[in-house]
Amino acid sequence: xxxxxxxxxxxxxxxxxxxxxxxxxxxxxxxxxxxxxxxxxxxxxxxxxxxxxxxxxxxxxxxxxxxxxxxxxxxxxxxxxxxxxxxxxxxxxxxxxxxxxxxxxxxxxxxx
Amino acid sequence: xxxxxxxxxxxxxxxxxxxxxxxxxxxxxxxxxxxxxxxxxxxxxxxxxxxxxxxxxxxxxxxxxxxxxxxxxxxxxxxxxxxxxxxxxxxxxxxxxxxxxxxxxxxxxx
Numbered sequence: 001x002x003x004x005x006x007x008x009x010x011x012x013x014x015x016x017x018x019x020x021x022x023x024x025x026x027x028x029x030x031x032x033x034x035x036x037x038x039x040x041x042x043x044x045x046x047x048x049x050x051x052x053x054x055x056x057x058x059x060x061x062x063x064x065x066x067x068x069x070x071x072x073x074x075x076x077x078x079x080x081x082x083x084x085x086x087x088x089x090x091x092x093x094x095x096x097x098x099x100x101x102x103x104x105x106x107x108x109x110x111x112x
Numbered sequence: 113x114x115x116x117x118x119x120x121x122x123x124x125x126x127x128x129x130x131x132x133x134x135x136x137x138x139x140x141x142x143x144x145x146x147x148x149x150x151x152x153x154x155x156x157x158x159x160x161x162x163x164x165x166x167x168x169x170x171x172x173x174x175x176x177x178x179x180x181x182x183x184x185x186x187x188x189x190x191x192x193x194x195x196x197x198x199x200x201x202x203x204x205x206x207x208x209x210x211x212x213x214x215x216x217x218x219x220x221x222x
Contacts, residue, residue, distance in 0.1 A: 006154075036212075043200065044155075044212040059209070090154055098142050098204055103154030 002027035006091045006104030013111055019064075019078040021107050023091030026072065031093040033074040034101065035066055038088040050074060086111045116144075116184075116201040116213035124219040131188040133216040135201030136181075144177055144184050145202045145210065155200065158186075193222045 036044040046059045048066035092101040116137045143162045147155040161168045174187040198215040
């Protein structure tokens with residue numbers, strides 16, 4: 001069966017520090033991968049999605065970047081965190097378009 | 113924006129009652145999906161309804177879709193305390209994107 005792993009679960013980082021969040025999927029190949037951010041009490045904002053290795057689409061220009069170095073690995077990064085980067089970051093995958101998303105358990109990022 | 117909007121923002125009911133949540137959206141869609149999120153966790157997919165479908169059932173869940181009104185509803189029958197969570201609708205208009213609403217926070221009181 002397919003599983004998605006996302007880590008760390010929580011992270012507290014100072015302003016200006018770098019960020020690296022990792023997401024991996026098991027049990028499937030060539031998934032579509034997604035990074036979402038959820039602000040407190042809000043809906044989900046799509047940040048990046050990828051349909052293949054090295055293919056990244058950015059939905060919102062901002063202080064973050066994403067990379068897909070391997071088929072089932074999706075990384076969210078920042079060189080210098082801002083206070084506004086705080087939030088709940090969710091990784092998700094789907095096998096094909098028009099199919100449901102499968103989410104990881106999220107990373108709670110607090111920038112201080 | 114294609115983003116769905118749920119209504120109400122918060123709903124509190126007694127165990128055993130039915131809970132109804134509504135979702136409105138703005139553009140044409142391929143399908144509409146409902147997700148559930150327990151506090152501090154990822155979202156879990158509940159049900160998908162395609163644009164050519166009007167109603168779908170899954171266990172105690174019933175979803176309707178009215179594409180002429182660009183709206184959908186999620187009904188949870190015979191609610192349980194374990195149904196306490198936030199519920200989100202998400203619209204799929206293609207292009208590998210799902211647009212999520214801001215959610216309805218459901219509290220089921222035992």
